Amino acid sequence: MDRVKDKVVLVTGAAAGIGKATAALLHREGATVIVSDLNGEAASALASELGDNCTAFAHDVCEDSAWHHVVDATVAEHGRLDVLVNNAGILATAGSQTVEDTSLEQWRTVQQVNVEGVMLGCQHAVRVMRERGGSIVNLSSVAAILATPHIFAYGASKGAVRQLTKSVAAHCGRMGYGIRCNSVHPGVIETQMGDAVFALGGGDAEQLKATRTAMVPLGRFGVPDDVANCVLFLASDDAAYVTAAELVVDGGYTAV
Ligand code: NAD
Numbered sequence: 001m002d003r004v005k006d007k008v009v010l011v012t013g014a015a016a017g018i019g020k021a022t023a024a025l026l027h028r029e030g031a032t033v034i035v036s037d038l039n040g041e042a043a044s045a046l047a048s049e050l051g052d053n054c055t056a057f058a059h060d061v062c063e064d065s066a067w068h069h070v071v072d073a074t075v076a077e078h079g080r081l082d083v084l085v086n087n088a089g090i091l092a093t094a095g096s097q098t099v100e101d102t103s104l105e106q107w108r109t110v111q112q113v114n115v116e117g118v119m120l121g122c123q124h125a126v127r128v129m130r131e132r133g134g135s136i137v138n139l140s141s142v143a144a145i146l147a148t149p150h151i152f153a154y155g156a157s158k159g160a161v162r163q164l165t166k167s168v169a170a171h172c173g174r175m176g177y178g179i180r181c182n183s184v185h186p187g188v189i190e191t192q193m194g195d196a197v198f199a200l201g202g203g204d205a206e207q208l209k210a211t212r213t214a215m216v217p218l219g220r221f222g223v224p225d226d227v228a229n230c231v232l233f234l235a236s237d238d239a240a241y242v243t244a245a246e247l248v249v250d251g252g253y254t255a256v
Pocket of ligand 1: 059
């Protein structure tokens with residue numbers, strides 16, 4: 001209990017899936033939680049559900065001005081930002097996206113949310129954290145480690161998140177800011193996005209799921225709390241000496 005007591009935490013894409021589970025867990029563990037999402041209504045509903053010490057914002061992570069608004073309002077209200085969880089992300093814009101059938105527009109849309117959104121989050125977090133330190137947790141994926149032929153743009157975007165995380169960590173470490181920055185790499189997690197993966201390959205989605213489950217050493221897909229627990233660790237002071245790390249949360253899938 002209370003592993004992030006009194007920390008001020010911002011979770012993006014918090015209205016659903018991994019972001020929602022993470023916001024709820026950090027809140028249970030004593031943090032003041034700011035939940036933001038493109039879907040402002042769903043973010044507000046979550047804030048009402050969680051109750052005290054939770055505020056919601058409608059927030060498109062691609063927009064620099066929106067980051068200014070959310071981060072500055074957080075600092076004005078709470079005096080600081082201790083933890084940023086860059087969770088918001090999208091899989092693909094339409095159907096299968098191999099190297100042959102990904103349009104430049106589709107490619108850019110995925111990079112805009114998954115890479116530019118995280119980059120802007122890191123910039124704004126460093127801006128307000130550098131006086132007193134903090135923790136930035138970026139949601140990457142096993143897609144940063146393995147080939148992703150049907151989600152070509154997504155894999156590249158998550159590779160970029162893995163890499164930029166290390167640059168932020170190294171810069172902040174050398175500058176003596178006390179800011180840690182780490183990436184989390186989930187395998188298939190049971191969320192809307194996790195389900196959508198199996199609709200992209202063109203085959204029988206149920207058959208693909210069964211085949212893929214059998215390839216996970218722990219014998220199941222992950223649930224949002226499996227990832228939230230790892231984010232909690234990286235957000236907390238238990239991870240005081242952990243920076244530039246990539247924490248894989250995939251039931252052993254990438255190891256076999
Ligand atoms: P999800 O689709 O269930 O939820 C994503 C949330 O992000 C939604 O609430 C959506 O409204 C929000 N969002 C989308 N675009 C946004 C934008 N421009 N600005 C703000 N919010 C926006 O996804 P999830 O499965 O919970 O995934 C969360 C993160 O974890 C993503 O970065 C994803 O790439 C990563 N991830 C997921 C899996 C998986 O299997 N589910 C695996 C590896 C990595």
